[in-house]
Structure formats: C-alpha cells, structure tokens
Amino acid sequence: MRFLLVEDNEELGAAIASRMSFDGHVVDHALTIADASGFLETGEYDLILLDIMLPDGDGRSFLKAHRNSQSDTPVIVLTARSQVSDRISMLDLGADDYVTKPFDHAELQARCRAVLRRKHGTAQTVVTLGDVTFDPVAGHITVHGTQTFLRNRELRLLEVLITAPGQIFPKQKLVDRLFSYDDDVSENAVEVYIARLRKHLEGSCLTITTHRGLGYRLDNV
Incomplete structure (x- = not known):
C-alpha cells in the first residue's frame, strides 16, 4: 500500500514512516499542507495520515478540501486534541478515524488495517x-x-x-x-x-x- 503522511514533526514522521516501511508500505512524507497537496496532484494513495497543526495551516481545512474533491482515499487524523467535540468535528469533516497523540505505533498500524478493510468492504484481512x-x-x-x-x-x-x-x-x-x-x-x-x-x-x-x-x-x- 502507498501512504501519504502529513506530519511537520520530522522525528515523529520519520518514526512512523520507518514502521510503515518495515511493514512493506510505501510512504511519502509531507511536512506542510502545500507539500501534501503537491503529492496528491501527482500520485495516488491508499491512505492518508494527517496531522492537524501544520506550519502553513490547519489540517482540517486540508481534510475538507480533500473531501470536497470527491476523493474516497481514507484519512486517519493524528491529533493531540483529546476533546470529544474536536474528534466529532474531524469525523464530520470526513475523517475515517483518528489517533490521539501520543500513540502506540502498533495501535496506529491496527487502525490503518481496519480502515483499509472497511474501504475494501470486508471485515477480514485474509x-x-x-x-x-x-x-x-x-x-x-x-x-x-x-x-x-x-x-x-x-x-x-x-x-x-x-x-x-x-x-x-x-x-x-x-x-x-x-x-x-x-x-x-x-x-x-x-x-x-x-x-x-x-x-x-x-x-x-x-x-x-x-x-x-x-x-x-x-x-x-
């Protein structure tokens, strides 16, 4: 699978990309919304991992624009916000799931698998x-x-x-x-x-x- 990771924390981004690559996934890492938009213009992705607080804007605006483009690429939001209202707003904007920072990488990998299974219309991995x-x-x-x-x-x-x-x-x-x-x-x-x-x-x-x-x-x- 090919993932787009949008995360401005380079250390965290590198750790996520490394774990996903170890599982055999291809990961393109964008540090800004502008970089992410550029990747989407030229590539096709199976899943987007999206941070909310980015240097050039709010990830929620990116998510809204992504959904308005009629793209069905699943999006998992990576957020430090734990308020229920924040999580609800992201789901309402079109996020398929969210993971609250700090998170365990095993949980993130499991959530990625679950979202991808739902996209393919199956509850089974095999x-x-x-x-x-x-x-x-x-x-x-x-x-x-x-x-x-x-x-x-x-x-x-x-x-x-x-x-x-x-x-x-x-x-x-x-x-x-x-x-x-x-x-x-x-x-x-x-x-x-x-x-x-x-x-x-x-x-x-x-x-x-x-x-x-x-x-x-x-x-x-």
Whole structure:
C-alpha cells in the first residue's frame, strides 16, 4: 500500500514512516499542507495520515478540501486534541478515524488495517481467491496447503493485484504503488517483482497476464 503522511514533526514522521516501511508500505512524507497537496496532484494513495497543526495551516481545512474533491482515499487524523467535540468535528469533516497523540505505533498500524478493510468492504484481512489464500498482515500466501512468505514488495504488489482481479494495472501505476518519490527506479523494476510473483503462484488457478503496452492483470483461470 502507498501512504501519504502529513506530519511537520520530522522525528515523529520519520518514526512512523520507518514502521510503515518495515511493514512493506510505501510512504511519502509531507511536512506542510502545500507539500501534501503537491503529492496528491501527482500520485495516488491508499491512505492518508494527517496531522492537524501544520506550519502553513490547519489540517482540517486540508481534510475538507480533500473531501470536497470527491476523493474516497481514507484519512486517519493524528491529533493531540483529546476533546470529544474536536474528534466529532474531524469525523464530520470526513475523517475515517483518528489517533490521539501520543500513540502506540502498533495501535496506529491496527487502525490503518481496519480502515483499509472497511474501504475494501470486508471485515477480514485474509483474502481467498480460487485456490490461493493471501494474508497481507502475516505476509504469506498459501497455495494447495503450501505456505510461502513474500518479500515486502512482492507482498504489496500482490495486494494491489488481488484486490482488483481482472483489472489491468499499467506499469507506471504499479511503480507508484510500490516505490516512493525518493526511490530511483524504472518501470523495469516492476518486471522483476511480477516474475517473482508468477513463480510463487505456479500450480495455482491464479495467473498474471501481460498485456503489452497496457500493463498486468491478475486472472482466476
């Protein structure tokens, strides 16, 4: 998954990004509302983690504008405000959840998983498609009873493909999902991870089809 973190505290932001990256997520870190807006203009995100008190404005204004743009990207607010009225106002503006500072990183990770499950219309983390069972939290797939652990980018690539079987994903879109703006990569890097996933899926009913000039699609055959 690709996350946008909007947090002006560089130390806290680095800690959050590190933990999320360790879980295999791609994280772009914006220190200001202006930076965050720039990221959103050029990238697509699965989740936004939004601080409220920012150097160039109030995160609530950013949240309101984000929702007015008709974007359905989930937003979890990171706030030091503990008043019930403050939390209610953020939920009313369109936040999907909130975490009060200081927070435990494990709680934040759990809330991220819960919000993403709701977005995908499921209460379960594990996905079963055909004869393949995929557990993104545990980091493995099971094919015909054989369990295989995936490396981080293999994991996130399969997560993208398996949530939309039959949909063609262009290479550039997969690059955007797998790598941050700080990573110096080409579209060819995607081919490496596609090849690894194909090997893991051998013998299953799932196959990754190449559509030349268009991208890749996960098919259940």
